[in-house]
Amino acid sequence: MNSSSFLFICFLGFSILAFTLKKGIPHPFYQPKDWPKPTYNFKGNPLDYEKFELGRALFYDPILSRDSSISCASCHLQFTAFAHVDHKTSHGIEGRIGKRNAPGLANLAWRKLFHWDGGVLNLNAQAINPITHVDEMDMALDSLMYRLDRSPIYSAAFKRTFGTTDIRSFHLVKALAQFTVALISENSKYDKVQRGEDGLRFTDQEKKGLILFNNFCSSCHKPPFFASDDYKSNGLPIDPELLDFGRMTITGNKRDSLLFMVPTLRNIEYSFPYMHDGRISKLKDVIKHYTLLDYSNPLLSKELRKNPVRLSENEQKDLLAFLKTLTDKTFLFDERFKYSTIK
Amino acid sequence: MKVSFFLFFLSFGYSLNCYGQLSIIPTWNIKPLELQRIYFTPQNDSISFSTLKIYFSDFRFKDKTSGRITSIDTLIFYDLSDSSSHSFFNDLNLSNYESVAFTLGLDSSKNVSGELENAYDPLLGMYWAWNTGYINLKIMGESSTVPTNSHEFEFHLGGYRFPFATAQTIQVNLNDQYIYFDVEKLFSESINLTKNHHIMLPCKDAFLISQGLSACFK
Numbered sequence: 430m431n432s433s434s435f436l437f438i439c440f441l442g443f444s445i446l447a448f449t450l451k452k453g454i455p456h457p458f459y460q461p462k463d464w465p466k467p468t469y470n471f472k473g474n475p476l477d478y479e480k481f482e483l484g485r486a487l488f489y490d491p492i493l494s495r496d497s498s499i500s501c502a503s504c505h506l507q508f509t510a511f512a513h514v515d516h517k518t519s520h521g522i523e524g525r526i527g528k529r530n531a532p533g534l535a536n537l538a539w540r541k542l543f544h545w546d547g548g549v550l551n552l553n554a555q556a557i558n559p560i561t562h563v564d565e566m567d568m569a570l571d572s573l574m575y576r577l578d579r580s581p582i583y584s585a586a587f588k589r590t591f592g593t594t595d596i597r598s599f600h601l602v603k604a605l606a607q608f609t610v611a612l613i614s615e616n617s618k619y620d621k622v623q624r625g626e627d628g629l630r631f632t633d634q635e636k637k638g639l640i641l642f643n644n645f646c647s648s649c650h651k652p653p654f655f656a657s658d659d660y661k662s663n664g665l666p667i668d669p670e671l672l673d674f675g676r677m678t679i680t681g682n683k684r685d686s687l688l689f690m691v692p693t694l695r696n697i698e699y700s701f702p703y704m705h706d707g708r709i710s711k712l713k714d715v716i717k718h719y720t721l722l723d724y725s726n727p728l729l730s731k732e733l734r735k736n737p738v739r740l741s742e743n744e745q746k747d748l749l750a751f752l753k754t755l756t757d758k759t760f761l762f763d764e765r766f767k768y769s770t771i772k
Numbered sequence: 773m774k775v776s777f778f779l780f781f782l783s784f785g786y787s788l789n790c791y792g793q794l795s796i797i798p799t800w801n802i803k804p805l806e807l808q809r810i811y812f813t814p815q816n817d818s819i820s821f822s823t824l825k826i827y828f829s830d831f832r833f834k835d836k837t838s839g840r841i842t843s844i845d846t847l848i849f850y851d852l853s854d855s856s857s858h859s860f861f862n863d864l865n866l867s868n869y870e871s872v873a874f875t876l877g878l879d880s881s882k883n884v885s886g887e888l889e890n891a892y893d894p895l896l897g898m899y900w901a902w903n904t905g906y907i908n909l910k911i912m913g914e915s916s917t918v919p920t921n922s923h924e925f926e927f928h929l930g931g932y933r934f935p936f937a938t939a940q941t942i943q944v945n946l947n948d949q950y951i952y953f954d955v956e957k958l959f960s961e962s963i964n965l966t967k968n969h970h971i972m973l974p975c976k977d978a979f980l981i982s983q984g985l986s987a988c989f990k
Contacts, residue, residue: 548903598895
């Protein structure tokens with residue numbers, strides 16, 4: 430055997446080995462113990478590690494925006510719970526500003542409705558919104574398919590993962606969903622205390638905060654997701670410039686005016702600013718907002734009207750301490766969710 | 773006259789070969805509608821069309837002799853600009869059936885299926901990203917009746933939620949392989965372009981116009 434044949438055989442062997450190892454890597458999605466079944470339709474998009482890696486690369490790639498300047502990660506940064514830290518509302522191409530705060534992304538496989546107004550009914554379809562929205566990526570889907578098709582890296586990746594040279598929008602959104610369903614946050618101090626892991630216990634202040642949380646917050650921010658698929662009014666008046674009427678925009682029903690998604694409180698410590706338009710920058714001020722509400726307002730959610738949040742200064746601090754136990758640093762710094770490109 | 777010949781030949785063709793595809797033919801003044809061609813309304817206003825796209829689903833064919841219903845629950849996308857979308861159901865022997873009922877549009881389960889493939893592809897321009905759901909019928913163009921500088925009209929008729937569920941059940945007798953959609957009737961009886969020339973979301977007007985669609989098919 431000459432040296433070039435030897436090198437070729439070595440290369441082939443390593444390629445097969447690398448391919449086999451990659452094939453063997455499990456998709457990061459898993460079913461946490463005692464959690465309900467996910468709502469995401471995995472039959473329509475079976476878990477596949479290579480598709481996850483493709484979705485991850487697309488999530489971080491500005492190729493999705495019209496001028497190739499904005500990626501999904503521009504407004505959803507991992508270390509701030511996949512929210513847009515310190516930005517009231519989302520930023521788009523050419524410095525355009527959206528109407529709503531980019532919410533954190535976690536445990537999406539269990540959500541039934543998406544966006545602050547619940548206008549999107551499944552995770553696959555969700556990605557089309559920011560890609561095509563004029564104030565976000567402003568990218569026409571047909572142009573994007575053409576661009577991906579012309580990219581040697583992506584055309585090869587879609588061929589490898591979906592077995593197609595005709596990249597369609599459903600391939601794109603399924604790849605992205607392979608990544609976003611994997612964003613599971615369930616390793617906060619709260620979770621570990623509940624599971625009795627690592628000998629962790631709540632401090633006295635956190636315990637008091639938990640009791641307050643159960644009394645005043647959990648009817649809407651329901652564990653284990655600390656969120657719900659309900660749409661509620663938390664008493665915020667309309668912003669006269671944004672004129673965002675929330676859920677009413679979708680249903681056309683006046684009774685849904687100023688109702689917004691109940692967002693997750695997981696990693697809330699890091700996902701500031703808060704509320705649907707990011708108008709409150711500090712978590713302690715969010716708690717204060719509830720203590721100062723006009724509870725005679727008939728538009729408030731029934732949960733708030735029935736059970737007004739009356740908290741002393743110390744109780745507010747206790748609740749804040751508990752909310753910080755929902756921070757999941759394993760999730761925020763998980764290597765599998767960091768910036769990546771197609772290899 | 774030209775179109776009468778056209779329609780005659782279509783019917784003649786059918787009588788020779790009863791195994792034809794089911795075809796949708798939009799018409800204006802009993803002539804097949806053409807995009808970008810200028811027509812005139814009964815009020816002598818000009819009108820032309822740039823887009824006509826329609827979803828059809830849930831077909832139920834009634835057998836001539838047994839009365840048995842054959843159901844085909846598939847989603848059909850029709851685009852006047854794409855002749856390959858004008859005919860479908862190649863393998864059906866249409867001469868066996870006396871009538872067909874179908875849905876113009878998509879029911880709620882199809883709207884929320886999240887499928888996004890084939891006829892559901894958002895690239896077809898019928899998908900509402902901001903409010904999950906599909907447009908049932910998209911018709912756009914220009915008319916001197918429209919009291920704006922551009923004279924453009926755009927009707928994106930869709931929505932599946934109460935009280936503005938817009939999908940319509942339509943039944944036609946199968947005298948031949950063609951289903952005719954009288955666009956002129958829609959614009960003379962259900963759409964008033966002086967008052968309403970843009971519908972882009974599920975709403976009461978979309979609901980009311982959609983209710984007039986059934987009478988436009990034969």
